[in-house]
Amino acid sequence: MAPHALNHHLALAGFMGAGKSTLGAQVARRLGRAFIDLDREVEARAGMTIAELFARDGEAAFRALEESAAASVLAAGEPAVIALGGGAVLSTKTRARLRSRAFTVLLDVDPDTLWQRASRSARPLASNEESFRALFQERLPIYEEAADARARDIDSVLLAAAGIEVGIGTIDLLGELVPGCGQIEIVADATVAGIHGVSAQLALGARDIATHEVPSGEPAKAIGALDQLWRSLRIGRDGTIVALGGGCTTDLAGFAAATWMRGVPWVAVPTTLVGQVDAAIGGKTAVDLPGGKNLVGCFHWPAKVVIDPGTLESLPEAEMRNGMGEVVKTGLLMGSPVWEQPLAEIVRRCASFKGAVCLADPHDRGPRNQLNLGHTFAHALEAAAGYDLPHGQAVALGLVAALRLSGNAEALASVRSELDPRPVKVDREAAWDALARDKKSVGGVPRLVLLERNGEPTWDNEVDGTEIRAALDSLICD
Numbered sequence: 001m002a003p004h005a006l007n008h009h010l011a012l013a014g015f016m017g018a019g020k021s022t023l024g025a026q027v028a029r030r031l032g033r034a035f036i037d038l039d040r041e042v043e044a045r046a047g048m049t050i051a052e053l054f055a056r057d058g059e060a061a062f063r064a065l066e067e068s069a070a071a072s073v074l075a076a077g078e079p080a081v082i083a084l085g086g087g088a089v090l091s092t093k094t095r096a097r098l099r100s101r102a103f104t105v106l107l108d109v110d111p112d113t114l115w116q117r118a119s120r121s122a123r124p125l126a127s128n129e130e131s132f133r134a135l136f137q138e139r140l141p142i143y144e145e146a147a148d149a150r151a152r153d154i155d156s157v158l159l160a161a162a163g164i165e166v167g168i169g170t171i172d173l174l175g176e177l178v179p180g181c182g183q184i185e186i187v188a189d190a191t192v193a194g195i196h197g198v199s200a201q202l203a204l205g206a207r208d209i210a211t212h213e214v215p216s217g218e219p220a221k222a223i224g225a226l227d228q229l230w231r232s233l234r235i236g237r238d239g240t241i242v243a244l245g246g247g248c249t250t251d252l253a254g255f256a257a258a259t260w261m262r263g264v265p266w267v268a269v270p271t272t273l274v275g276q277v278d279a280a281i282g283g284k285t286a287v288d289l290p291g292g293k294n295l296v297g298c299f300h301w302p303a304k305v306v307i308d309p310g311t312l313e314s315l316p317e318a319e320m321r322n323g324m325g326e327v328v329k330t331g332l333l334m335g336s337p338v339w340e341q342p343l344a345e346i347v348r349r350c351a352s353f354k355g356a357v358c359l360a361d362p363h364d365r366g367p368r369n370q371l372n373l374g375h376t377f378a379h380a381l382e383a384a385a386g387y388d389l390p391h392g393q394a395v396a397l398g399l400v401a402a403l404r405l406s407g408n409a410e411a412l413a414s415v416r417s418e419l420d421p422r423p424v425k426v427d428r429e430a431a432w433d434a435l436a437r438d439k440k441s442v443g444g445v446p447r448l449v450l451l452e453r454n455g456e457p458t459w460d461n462e463v464d465g466t467e468i469r470a471a472l473d474s475l476i477c478d
Contacts, residue, residue, distance in 0.1 A: 001148055003179045003303045004163030005103035006362060009079050012157070013143055014107035015136050016086040016126055017117030023107065024083035027157050032360040032367065034080040038088055041069040054124040067091045074101045086125075089146040090139070098146060105160050106147035111136050155352040162355030164281065164305040166348045171196060171269060171308040174203035174242070178267050179303045182238035186211040187229065187253035189220060192245040192271050195314050200244055200269065210234060218387050220248040221288045223296075229256050240265045240303065246272035247279025247391075251294070254285030258300035265303040271311040273323025274391060277330060277350035280305055282358030282368070292383060292437065299363055307351055309344040322392030328418050329373050329399060330354065332411050335455020339418055369440070369459035373449040374398030376438050377472055383434035384426035396421035401471040405463055406450040423477040431472060 002008045010027065012020040021037050028035035039050060042065050046053045053062050070088055073080070074097045082102070089095055089104075098104050111133055118126040126132055149160035159166060165177055178184060184207045188197055193213050201208050212232055214220045229252065235241070243253030243266060250268045257266035270280035286297025312320070324339065330350045331338040338349050354371065361368035378398030382389050396419035403412040415421065438446045440460075446468065449459045 001099060002103045003148075004301070004359075005079065005161040006163075006301050006359060007079060009074060009076075009082055009102035010157075010161050011074075011082045011084055011098055011102040011104040012107055013084045013089055013104055013146055014086070014109065015114050015139060015143070016123050016132075017114040017121070018086075018107040018109045019117075020083035020107060023154060023157060024081050026154050027161070028081035030154070030158060030356045030360070031081065031161070034078065035083070036073050036080050037083045038066065038069060038073065039083075039085045041073060042066050042085070045069060049122075051122050051124055059124075063087065063091065067094055070094045071097060074098065087139070089142055095142075095146050103161060104146055104148050105157055106143050106150045107157075108150045108152050155349060158352045158356040158359075159348070162281070162305070162352075162359050163301070163303065164307060164351050164355050166307045166309070166344075166351055168308060168310045168344065170306050171199050171311060172203050174200055174267075174269070174306060175205050175207070177304055177306050178204065178207075178240055178242060180238065180240055180265065181207070182240060183207055183209045183235050184240050184242055185209060185233060185235050186242045186244055187214060187249060187256070188212070188244035189214055189216040189246070189249050191216055192249070196244060196271060196311055200242065204242070214245075214249060214252060217246075217248055218288065218293070220252045221286070221293070223287060223289070226252060226256060226287050229253075230260065233260055235260075235264060237261050237264060240267060242267045242269060243280070244269045244271065245275070246270065247275045250275060250280040251284075251286050251297075254283070254300055254302065255287055255297055258285055258298050263300065266300070268302045268305045270305070270307060272315060273312055273320055273347075274326055276307045276309065276312070276347045277323060278326040278354060278371075280307075281351060281354045283362060284364070292434075293379070293387065301362065305351075305355075307347060309347045312343065312347075318390070322390050325392035325395035325399070325419060326350070328415060329371075329395060332399075332414065332451055332454055333370055333373060333457055335453075337414070367459075370449055370457040372440070372459070373451060373457060374400075374402045376435065376440070376446045376448055377401040377475060379438060380431045380435040380472065381424060381426060381475060384428075384431035385424065389424060389426070392419075393421070393424070397424065397475045401475055402448060403451060404474070405448065405467060405471055406452050408451050408453070411451055411454055421475075423475055425477050428473060428476050431476065432469060435468070435472060 151157040190213045241257040243250040268280040270276045283301035286294035289295045378394035381394045447460045
């Protein structure tokens with residue numbers, strides 16, 4: 001069973017009227033994948049509508065053609081989003097193919113809504129309400145057997161596809177959420193271990209064999225901390241590393257998992273707002289070198305990201321403000337003032353957005369670049385400050401610079417009102433040198449993410465160096 005849809009088809013299952021075709025097309029656009037409606041595939045093969053096929057040849061002939069179409073679609077190498085027909089999973093062969101080739105999400109819709117939708121259609125099996133409801137109850141156990149996850153809307157489909165579980169109390173469900181059955185070792189910074197460590201250990205039960213405490217913040221990503229962690233790990237290839245803490249902890253633990261025994265699974269359990277909306281999602285893992293942050297790293301997608309917004313209750317106010325920089329950035333990218341929502345919904349929607357972007361571009365070769373909005377400037381300020389500048393404060397300032405260059409007054413006003421960024425005192429030349437060394441620089445001039453209109457980012461933009469320098473200088477006070 002696949003833990004997520006990376007390198008797998010994403011199949012949507014559910015009864016008649018569940019919205020598989022409508023939602024599937026929307027999800028496919030978000031993921032940059034082809035969309036395949038299995039019912040339309042069957043009709044193309046038959047040369048007639050499903051209703052006509054039922055009337056002429058009966059249900060058995062339709063099911064045989066549906067099974068053949070499903071086999072062909074699932075055999076394709078390029079991952080797609082597939083809307084399954086309501087009865088496609090009745091085939092044992094199709095269910096077996098789904099298990100090996102797809103991540104299957106069951107659309108969770110109540111029978112009343114299903115009947116209301118289906119009764120207005122020409123579906124052959126939706127002509128009588130009593131038999132419709134009986135058929136739903138008959139098929140429900142089969143849907144549940146075939147499904148890897150359940151979802152109710154586009155955000156929950158995307159979260160499931162990215163392997164992200166969001167919900168109050170999920171930290172207490174780690175025992176059932178961490179895939180596999182091998183041993184587990186927890187990596188946590190000392191502060192988080194003291195607050196949430198026992199909950200994680202109790203949830204994991206006998207599978208948990210050790211907890212490794214690492215430094216808080218950026219020192220966790222030093223080579224020395226990584227070396228110490230490597231030396232203390234005991235799990236084998238069938239084991240799992242669980243990262244409990246903020247973005248630095250998940251960066252370190254994820255990189256350790258990618259390299260230990262040439263790669264073992266890992267699960268991220270972020271406990272900071274930055275981690276829950278950004279840092280723990282997408283499979284980027286790294287450690288630092290004296291010359292800069294994240295210079296040694298790799299892509300290692302977590303088997304699961306378990307996000308419990310309830311853990312934010314113990315977070316200091318300064319850390320909450322730190323995370324809001326990423327929240328506002330994400331809201332601007334999605335074109336929605338998500339920061340106005342209740343905290344749990346902020347986390348859910350931001351995690352869904354980032355999960356979808358990263359699933360569409362897991363190795364950061366295109367659309368994922370948009371997530372760097374403001375970050376080119378932010379990283380330069382952090383480097384010039386000796387990494388003593390809070391990430392959220394740096395991101396807020398970086399957004400100001402990027403949005404000025406974008407000419408987006410509306411977004412700039414949102415950043416100012418929500419984040420209140422103030423210029424910082426750092427060495428201007430050191431910041432400029434760091435900007436020129438940015439990983440996405442070409443010939444010493446960075447390529448920028450711009451946002452001329454909210455929800456419509458562009459990346460790999462060339463901007464005149466003097467304009468970039470002026471924008472950077474405006475973020476620095478003497």
